[in-house]
Amino acid sequence: MEFKRRDVLTFDSGRQVTVEDVKEGGMGLVYICQPGRYSTTTAFKTFKKQYFDENKAVLNSFLKECNTWISLGTHPFICAADRVESINGQPFVEMRSYKNNLGYEIINNKLPKRVKAVMRLALEICLAMVHAGKKIEGFVHRDLKPNNILLGLTGSPVVNATWQDEEELFKGEFFPPWGHAVVTDFGLSKVISELQNDIPSRCVSVKGLKTFLFSKAGKICGTPPYMSPEQCVGRKLDKRSDIYSFGCVLFEMLTGYLVFPARSGDEFIYHHIHSKPPDIKRINPRVPLDFANIITKCLEKKPRHRFTDFMEIYSDIRNTLPIWDKLDKFYNYALRGIFRSSPTRKADDQRLESEAFELLYKAYKFYQLKDDKKAH
Numbered sequence: 443m444e445f446k447r448r449d450v451l452t453f454d455s456g457r458q459v460t461v462e463d464v465k466e467g468g469m470g471l472v473y474i475c476q477p478g479r480y481s482t483t484t485a486f487k488t489f490k491k492q493y494f495d496e497n498k499a500v501l502n503s504f505l506k507e508c509n510t511w512i513s514l515g516t517h518p519f520i521c522a523a524d525r526v527e528s529i530n531g532q533p534f535v536e537m538r539s540y541k542n543n544l545g546y547e548i549i550n551n552k553l554p555k556r557v558k559a560v561m562r563l564a565l566e567i568c569l570a571m572v573h574a575g576k577k578i579e580g581f582v583h584r585d586l587k588p589n590n591i592l593l594g595l596t597g598s599p600v601v602n603a604t605w606q607d608e609e610e611l612f613k614g615e616f617f618p619p620w621g622h623a624v625v626t627d628f629g630l631s632k633v634i635s636e637l638q639n640d641i642p643s644r645c646v647s648v649k650g651l652k653t654f655l656f657s658k659a660g661k662i663c664g665t666p667p668y669m670s671p672e673q674c675v676g677r678k679l680d681k682r683s684d685i686y687s688f689g690c691v692l693f694e695m696l697t698g699y700l701v702f703p704a705r706s707g708d709e710f711i712y713h714h715i716h717s718k719p720p721d722i723k724r725i726n727p728r729v730p731l732d733f734a735n736i737i738t739k740c741l742e743k744k745p746r747h748r749f750t751d752f753m754e755i756y757s758d759i760r761n762t763l764p765i766w767d768k769l770d771k772f773y774n775y776a777l778r779g780i781f782r783s784s785p786t787r788k789a790d791d792q793r794l795e796s797e798a799f800e801l802l803y804k805a806y807k808f809y810q811l812k813d814d815k816k817a818h
Contacts, residue, residue: 451473453527454527462474469493473534484536486534486536487534511629512526520624540624543590544623547593554697555728557728568752572756574628587668588695590626591623667702670682670683689719693719693722696722
């Protein structure tokens with residue numbers, strides 16, 4: 443069951459929303475919807491109906507992974523999934539809608555020239571992955587790529603900074619107008635990996651870099667330009683696989699090029715396993731040496747030679763930033779949310795967190811209504 447612009451989605455719950463836009467990937471569909479005059483734009487993601495029809499186990503897996511995504515809760519650098527709706531039994535996960543993704547910004551806003559902004563976005567992606575790892579034991583995203591990193595509202599109320607600091611940073615090179623990083627699609631690639639045993643042996647076209655690669659053995663799943671070496675050969679994955687993918691993303695953010703110049707899924711697999719990544723400073727001399735070394739370590743072929751986790755990467759990037767004393771105010775809240783989760787946390791902290799999330803939601807609504815003054 444597929445829909446087009448201006449169609450009305452009528453869910454089994456009785457809820458209705460109007461489709462404003464449709465985005466299609468290799469196996470998935472995203473419907474950008476406007477539920478009402480005063481409501482924020484939201485999105486509903488699903489797989490194409492035939493994949494659910496062909497394998498009922500995938501339906502259960504999809505629901506399980508969507509609920510896992512929902513369990514991540516609200517976080518400033520994670521695209522929140524709110525609930526699962528259905529139409530005639532076909533599930534749709536409701537998520538927040540953002541105008542652009544990182545892939546768009548790399549091409550259209552010349553992101554490689556904004557090195558300091560890239561470093562700031564890298565910190566935010568790290569914080570999202572650390573939060574997911576804290577919430578879900580053994581968490582692996584499996585499909586970290588520019589199209590799965592959206593760009594959200596700059597100046598969100600989650601930051602702890604004075605108005606003067608906001609003015610200085612938000613108008614500077616660290617905070618261009620397209621916002622902060624928001625990671626999405628948690629767990630959905632795992633559903634695809636469970637589906638692939640029922641898919642004929644094939645290598646899906648990598649046009650648009652949105653599709654997935656399937657091996658003859660049915661063990662390989664991911665988006666070819668961003669797959670780790672161990673992912674390419676179907677080994678068991680841990681968070682260090684995501685760290686390799688993160689290195690591929692950073693390379694692209696800073697150069698405008700994929701880390702390897704391949705033309706097919708098979709070529710990408712060969713390069714990820716055998717080829718040394720290009721020297722990023724030769725392509726973009728603006729990149730600080732310390733930051734280039736961080737990316738090189740992320741892209742090590744053997745998992746044990748990479749960083750152990752995203753918090754380690756976060757700490758190293760933080761130490762390379764020249765105005766960390768100010769940026770620290772912007773990430774202090776996110777860090778508290780990750781590391782101060784014990785039952786003994788003070789009631790005042792809980793109250794402040796609740797108020798901050800409420801303010802963030804209100805600001806987002808005003809932003810969608812193009813009322814920038816009230817959003818800030």
